[in-house]
Amino acid sequence: DVKVTQSSRYLVKRTGEKVFLECVQDMDHENMFWYRQDPGLGLRLIYFSYDVKMKEKGDIPEGYSVSREKKERFSLILESASTNQTSMYLCASSQIAETEAFFGQGTRLTVV
Amino acid sequence: QKEVEQDPGPLSVPEGAIVSLNCTYSNSAFQYFMWYRQYSRKGPELLMYTYSSGNKEDGRFTAQVDKSSKYISLFIRDSQPSDSATYLCAMVTGANSKLTFGKGITLSVRP
Numbered sequence: 001d002v003k004v005t006q007s008s009r010y011l012v013k014r015t016g017e018k019v020f021l022e023c024v025q026d027m028d029h030e031n032m033f034w035y036r037q038d039p040g041l042g043l044r045l046i047y048f049s050y051d052v053k054m055k056e057k058g059d060i061p062e063g064y065s066v067s068r069e070k071k072e073r074f075s076l077i078l079e080s081a082s083t084n085q086t087s088m089y090l091c092a093s094s095q096i097a098e099t100e101a102f103f104g105q106g107t108r109l110t111v112v
Numbered sequence: 113q114k115e116v117e118q119d120p121g122p123l124s125v126p127e128g129a130i131v132s133l134n135c136t137y138s139n140s141a142f143q144y145f146m147w148y149r150q151y152s153r154k155g156p157e158l159l160m161y162t163y164s165s166g167n168k169e170d171g172r173f174t175a176q177v178d179k180s181s182k183y184i185s186l187f188i189r190d191s192q193p194s195d196s197a198t199y200l201c202a203m204v205t206g207a208n209s210k211l212t213f214g215k216g217i218t219l220s221v222r223p
Binding site for chain 2 (some may be wrong): 004033040041042043045048058090092099100101102103104105106
């Protein structure tokens with residue numbers, strides 16, 4: 001089974017902190033994605049990566065950055081956390097030339 | 113107009129009911145259509161996938177695509193309490209393009 005693992009299920013951080021969300025997949029997938037999910041807004045793409053050290057902005061990249069130093073790991077960084085970044089964050093991966101994405105369990109981040 | 117519109121919820125039905133979940137889209141370049149199911153406090157998982165107009169059946173689930181009307185549906189027959197979840201439609205223009213999701217609809221099936 002494909003497994004996408006997010007490092008934390010729940011996080012509470014203070015405003016202004018630098019926050020790292022980690023995601024690891026074990027199926028050698030080329031593509032990796034970070035989404036946030038909010039009630040009434042659905043899933044919105046923050047960043048995605050098609051290869052190591054490559055990244056592309058999604059629909060809502062402001063306030064976020066990403067890092068992909070190894071194929072299996074994709075990190076989302078909140079440079080200075082703000083309360084409007086309180087959300088559920090979902091990581092996903094997919095095989096190149098495939099459309100099915102596999103999701104992690106999500107990280108519920110609360111910024112206070 | 114948003115690229116993908118999904119019927120708002122929540123939706124509550126009795127066990128055994130037939131459920132119809134719908135999405136419309138505006139981008140005629142979308143070629144692949146998916147339905148994801150998300151249980152509470154879990155990540156979404158792929159339920160159905162299709163790339164052509166018509167119906168695709170998998171057990172109690174049927175995915176329907178009408179490209180001429182830019183409309184997709186998911187039908188659930190003999191709904192069960194275990195079907196209670198959030199259902200998200202998703203579509204892509206091609207392989208390696210990003211998924212565009214609907215907002216999701218929360219379904220509750222009452223025993």
